[in-house]
Amino acid sequence: MLTNFVSRRALLATAAFGALVTANAAHAQDAAPAQAAQGSTEAAPDGTLDEIVVTAERRSENIQKVPLSVTAVKGDDLRAFQGGGEDILSLAGRVPGLYAETTTGRIFPRFYIRGLGNIDFYLGASQPVSIIQDDVVLEHVVLKSNPVFDVAQIEVLRGPQGSLFGRNTTAGIIKFDTIRPSNETQGRLNISGGSYDTLSIDAGVGGPIIPDVLSYRVSGLVQRRSDWIDNTYRGPSADGTISPVKDVMGGFLERDARAQLLFTPGSAVSLLLSGHVRDYEGTSTIFHRGALKKGSNDISAEPRDRIALDEAQNNPQAYKMQGGSANLSIDLGAATLTSITAYEHASGYSRGDTDGGAAANFPVNGVANGYGESQGNLRDLDQWTQELRVASNGSGPFKYQFGGMIFDSRDLTDFYQRAYFLTTAARNPNNWVRLRNSNTSYAVFGQASYALTPKLTITAGGRITEDNKRTRLLKTADTAAGVVTYRGRKDVSLSDTQPSWDLSALYTVNPDLNLYARVARGFRGPTIQGRSAVFNSDFTTANSETNVSWEAGFKSNLFGNTLRFNASAFYYTVSDIQLNGNDSNGNGVLFNADKARAYGAEAELDWRPIRNLSIGLGVSALHSEIKDKRVYAQVCALNGAVVCTVEDPTIVRPVFGAPATFAQIDGNPLPNAPEYNVDLTAQYDQPLSNGGTAFVATDWNLQGYTNLVLYKTKEFYANGNFEGGLKIGYRTPGDRFEIAAFARNITNEKNLKGVIENYMAAVFNEPRVIGLSISAKTR
Template sequence: MAARAMFCMPAQTRLAQACATLLLASSGMAFAQDAAPTATATALDAVIVTAERREQNLQDVPVSVGVVQGDAMREFTTGGDDTLLALSGRVPGFYAETTTGRIFPRFYIRGLGNIDFYLGASQPVSIIQDDVVLEHVVLKSNPVYDLDQVEVLRGPQGSLFGRNTTAGIVKFDSIKPSDDFNGRLAASYGSFNTVSLDGGFGGPISDTLSFRVSTLYQHRDDWVDNVYAGPSADGTVTPKRDAMGGFDDRNIRLQLLLEPTDNFSLLASAHTRDYDGTSTLFLRNAVTRGSNRVDVPRDQVAYDEAQDNPQAYKTHGGSLKAVYDFGGVALTSISGYQTTSGYSRGDTDGGAAADYPVNGVPNGYGQSMGQVRDLDQYTQELRLASTGDAPLQWQAGAFYFNGKDITDFYQRAYFLQGGARNPNNWVRLRNSNTSWAGFGQLTWQATDALTLTAGVRHTRDAKETQLLKTADTAAGVVTYRGRTDVRLSDTQPSWDLSAMYALTDDVNLYTRVARGFRGPTIQGRSAAFNADFTTADSETIVSWEAGIKTSLLDNRMRLNLAGFTYTVDDIQLNGNDSNGNGVLFNADKATAYGMEADLDWRPIPNLALTAGLSLLRSKIEDERVYAQVCALNGVVVCTVNDPTIRVGANTFAQIDGNPLPNAPRYNVNLAARYDMPVSDSGAFFVATDWNKQGETSFVLYDSTEFTASGNFEGGLRVGYTGGYGAWEVAAFARNITNEKNLKGAIENYMAAVYNEPRIVGVSLNLRWD
């Protein structure tokens, strides 16, 4: 028990107590089962992961990996939830949020992420779908469907995968073509006319060629009323029932697998997405000064502008993966191409200015639109790797990345009607990013019990942002005086060392140290306000980790624990200026420590339990760094608990010692399913899942209002499964208690962002072979 408890770090806190409770409970459960009569429960299946670019048992990998199977992921999205945001809180150490709708989720692992809503923002979490790294924030929103498995690789993963990452990787693997005809369909219908269809089918075309077609369709009717009844400066029609909140997300993917010989395979994949819906709805003054409680209606807004917050994107892409086994050595080539275009527009003040007058004058107008006119991303990876089971395994390769886009940003005056309109109130940027890397890894089984691994990567990362059009006056006068072409580059090594020791057949101990880096970043959107670009230099991280992976109770319980600590030097942070515009800067460093626990248990026949716990303490360390606080018309509108200074009309808070933004201090997730057989082939079942989030700050400075504490959501499914698992019908509820959780804010307008409402409905799952 002492070995388990050591990962819970400082005692005498509620988080430490929660950690101890879970570990004691798991030990107590193990003891109780050992002592009980042997009523055989189903053993756990092995979980196979590719965290080191090879197929390995999860328990044999010296990395902290959270795994969600495709069926479990589909349960979370039954109610039409965004397929990526739905993963938040379901994997210890992983968090996701958005203030830009379904098209722009932001990801955090162990507290590291980026709160910037800029369309060219760099993120320290990499998203990899079917072996292709997705770098641009719009590409990262590509939904996952017909999913086989999700792997969340925690901590720096700079040696083997795609782009460098200081936080970790979320890796999605779709179901691949096979030489047997098979298929599956998950269909649901719920509140607000919410429809979700997630399916795939395929099989052999010939002896050497097979296919799989996969699709996702999600729809929700508009369900949010716009109750504003005054004039609109941009022609928005108000009031209007069922004006916003809906979406249509249409996706299809085709895969072809050619296997002409036993030692060669070629997998070709092409996909397309057509999405339109509503960008994030902000609720002005939903946050009350002096409290973080919010309780305003979720189904109505009062917007005077922005034409109902429309959002639409089209994305296409494809990849080729070729593998040739020379006998003892395999060569893998992965080529990828992605493109997208679209826009997102919103009433960013979250309300009608006429409803918030100052001295009888409407106060606080805000509207903007970001538009990606064209984006092209090319990736190429070549990798040589040893095969077989020799004591020494190796792999080496090279990676190339090239991403280019043209992006426009439009401000309010562009949309106005009459004499107030300024048709020149927008900017156009050209962004480019190229990266070259060489990498390698050695794994040596030194003894029957001890395995050592070392990996290294050398990367050059270069970025350029050009201002193609400035935000001029209505008469066409150029007032911008900042830079119009900024180039940054850096070359850095990444590496990791790890050791795995098999204490027994069922208990593995491991330790790992890793270094990663994130290249320099440019914030070009500032030019929309005639402000110069802001930039941030590269950040680097060194992370230490130790853990235990266990298979207990005759393989009926899998309990994995990891403790970690890291330091990020020159951490890239993002604040806001007086226009709400993102400002990049580096702080000296950030430090953190914490732990994760993953539990999968089959205590009795027909009962499955899973649980996860993450604990985190993070801290920004730089006495020289300040962030601008919530202010409207020069007046601070929220409660700032940090020391502040005034610079002109603006107020800045010292953020030294504060936690990283969107870094929950703890997260607990629980899920259970119990089947009640009524025949050899069928059973009634009840399943539930819950997650609870600890204190989380949404901003860099310490405020009373812009924090969440105790957010939680739950889901329930009750139904019948028949045909030996071939079909299932159920009634379900997502966010069953209809919790109103604060997920983000626009500070100067005290505007809140809520989570999704309760969705109740029915679902049907089918499988066929």
């Protein structure tokens, strides 16, 4: 239907200059002894930085000795900046190379690492960024929205990670590790409240039931916000939506719980049982129609707290999820056998006024123009995973691990279009489709690491994966009289078997400086888009994509372990990249482009210039290009007229018998791939005479040019988006209690986060939230 993508660039050189500078500085100093504190980026009591321990290679290792680009965020650090009811998307402002957004509310986050992601809003969309929670892969887009609570640490692994984790991934992995049960009684509580009646309670408690044999942990999350957006529409509604109404959108209620039991009958065996539930309801994404004017990117005139919607009952959405896992570990002496069995279930719906406004307010020749309404129902999702892994024990020069994985996901999904909801004579009760999607995958994998010399270690890993997908159309979108008009395929199956692999080297220059280089190949299986059947359009498909990525960098501790400075440079080529455009109905269309190429760099700095001051800085830079002169994407159009300013070469071709305009996207950047991101955090602690501490903390994020669609326009991009937060508070002696005032998006920036092209509609970031927080913990 459509075709492929653009251009080529040579890579940047490694960070050799930076490595030489740090080598000289590091060699002249003695390393302060590090104390293992998983995921900590704060200073140790003596004013130096704590060691960061990660499991990026399925082993506990110092982050400075892991030969890949990885960022770790401690749970306490993330919670410190989540007082405004922020969800998983807030992670993107704290990790170089990571971007996240949504156009389907809190239930459907989309992640991008080094520019690679997927802008498709289809409920069955495949994403090149994998989410791993407690060693369980969460593949479906709804499962990826699982809220982050009672978390010990988050790790973001950049680049292909196919050898060891879950499903294959071409972009990278976001890995969440929750706080596990332990033999010590521990508890923590974070409560915050603020603007718009925002409330967040994140808590966990655990300890021994039978000392040294059985322990537990129970965790919970409650987040809520009152509706704060008015529906100002005054006029008739074809589906019975009541308006005008004040404070009818924008709110949410999130309720989550997790229970864990850890059974350790002896030193050689441990069994961790975990179960969780989620109950969520809220508002789907609000699209502000006409917020963008042709020829301009200025959104300042559009109010964030009011909108005129004539349909869709004010954009409701609600989901329920349940899941559980069993993680069994048996120490066999020379090696440890691990079995991870997991099940996830989800169901729910999301409804929206997809034109983002009232058609009566946008007439053409005096006639109301542009109606749009849809609903997606995930009626039943079941995901089963089973992984077996054997990993060597000991600290010798040779380490290995190998295993296999089975993945099975099946869902029943309905899509409803506008005519189904109407209460007028135009109602069509058959204007919906039902799809059955299945995805099974089988893989074997292994990795080996060998220290050739005390300073040089080589690591190699590989995986063979068979990926099978099938989509069946169980119900077609018929006429009101029940006449079947669909002529496309009703049963599509795709399958592929591909290798993934990586090869890396780590060289220790001295105890404070490590150099590394890595090359890796990732694989994302074929994809099927069946939602288009609701418009009587045939399924669209995309073949597998592969990514070969090269990177090199250094990891250093400087000035007596008061400065941690890590940096990397990368270059990758994605062959047969899967892309998603729009057809004349605004419906997603899958296609492959020939390739995409990108190069860039990331750097992270944690610094303690003085004992009581902590500074964190993350920077990423990216240049990406689609490379395929044959590929064209359909542009912004309504009633046959192009409504935005397209800056690419265009052609006109018939679609469904009417002329449509397409833009050549060869050479364009990947969508939602910021050219740069800068993350800054700082905290100053002032000890008080009573043994307590007063503190002030701030965090800021600045985002460079980001194209929001496949083609270039004068309207659909973001450039210079920024947000900041502030927190001022007091901690009691021993840090047992904390009380603070906070502000999120303190300057109340209105940033463009997404668009609906044919309606020139804008999606905004969250407004400013000011409030108070209280934290408590036991030791």
